[in-house]
Structure formats: structure tokens, C-alpha cells
């Protein structure tokens with residue numbers, strides 16, 4: 392068994408409603424509960440208004456819950472935002488930060504992501520920090536530099552690498568069916584780990600982008616890839632479970 396437990400995260404994004412969330416989370420939780428000791432961790436990240444729904448659907452099962460974003464402050468006059476302590480209060484153990492749909496869709500800069508990361512760790516949440524080059528950066532041969540920059544600038548000075556997950560997510564691979572070669576993912580994940588330094592030995596480094604049951608086996612066979620962050624394939628129990636079982640190495 393690898394020293395870093397594999398991690399299978401589903402990011403539901405702005406999908407599902409009350410009933411479909413109960414069915415999706417409930418089916419996955421029931422399946423997980425029947426598997427005995429699983430050699431990997433399972434995390435579902437529903438939209439914020441369904442956190443309590445999903446928390447009760449996975450209660451008593453090995454399935455954990457995460458959120459998709461948080462604010463950097465603990466409370467205050469921030470209309471429409473949710474703080475890390477509020478997410479912890481709702482039953483979250485993880486929070487996705489710096490996803491490309493926030494960086495590029497909402498103009499979030501790495502400096503802001505770093506403040507959120509600090510707040511998340513302070514609240515006892517494990518941040519899942521996303522970094523990845525855009526198609527343009529890749530075409531210009533700047534993919535590695537872009538990943539290095541997103542990573543170093545999104546990490547606050549005093550972060551705890553033991554309670555951190557990083558996910559390498561090339562923007563051009565998200566929702567497109569395209570992916571880098573496994574060796575390229577492994578190479579980038581190695582670079583991420585070397586940037587984290589000696590304290591990063593325990594940090595789990597995932598891959599995200601068009602992960603599906605058909606390609607998850609090859610991805611998870613790499614010792615450099617500690618798990619996956621799943622978008623659309625995680626919206627069905629068959630998709631999520633079909634991927635998770637590939638982590639049963």
C-alpha cells in the first residue's frame with residue numbers, strides 16, 4: 392500500500408438538486424459502506440446549498456464531504472460568500488480552492504487563493520489546491536512555468552503540507568476529453584512535489600481533467616498520481632464508483 396492514501400474527489404460544480412443529490416450521494420455511500428476497509432479516501436463536493444443534504448446522505452459511511460470554494464474571512468459583511476468555519480460547521484473536511492473555473496471565470500488571483508488556503512487550514516479543512524496551465528500557456532511552451540507560478544503564489548507563508556492536497560488540472564483538459572500523456576502528468580506532479588520540498592512528502596498530488604472510468608486505471612497506476620479530481624464523470628454513481636475502484640491497487 393502506498394504511504395499516501397489515494398484520494399478520489401468528485402466536484403459536482405453547479406449540478407444536482409435536493410433529490411438527485413440524495414440519490415447520488417446515498418448510492419455512493421451505500422456502496423462504500425459495503426466494501427469493508429477501502430485503501431483510498433472518497434470525497435464528494437456538492438454545491439453549497441446541498442451540503443447538509445449530502446452530509447446526512449453519507450453519514451455513517453466512509454464517504455467524506457468537501458466544498459467548492461470559501462472566503463478568506465471567518466465571518467462578516469460578505470454577501471453571497473461562505474467562510475471556512477461555516478463549511479466545517481456544515482460537515483466539510485475538505486475545500487477545493489483555485490479551481491480554474493474560479494481563477495478564469497471569476498478572476499481569482501493566486502494571492503487571493505493563498506488567503507483562502509490559510510483560512511481553510513485554520514478552520515481545520517484540507518484545501519484541495521488546483522493548479523494548471525491554460526491552452527494558450529501550453530501552446531507558448533509556458534506550461535511548467537505557469538504551474539510553478541500558480542502553485543508558489545497560491546501557498547501562504549505558513550501552510551501545513553500535511554493537511555494539503557494539490558491537484559494538477561490543465562485547463563485545456565477540463566471537460567474536453569483531452570488529457571496529457573501519463574508521463575507528462577507524472578512529470579508535472581514530480582515538479583509540484585519538488586517545489587513543496589521535503590515537507591511535501593505527505594502531500595497528496597492528484598490529477599484532474601476528463602477523468603473517466605475508461606482512463607482512470609492508467610492514471611491511478613502511476614505512483615506519482617495520488618488520486619483524481621473528477622468533474623462530469625462524478626455525476627453518476629457508475630462513473631464515480633467506476634473510477635474509485637481503479638484506485639484499488
Ligand code: PGA
Nearest residue numbers: 565566599600601622623
Ligand atoms: P471534468 O472536470 O472531469 O469534467 O473534466 C474536472 C475538473 O474540473 O476538475
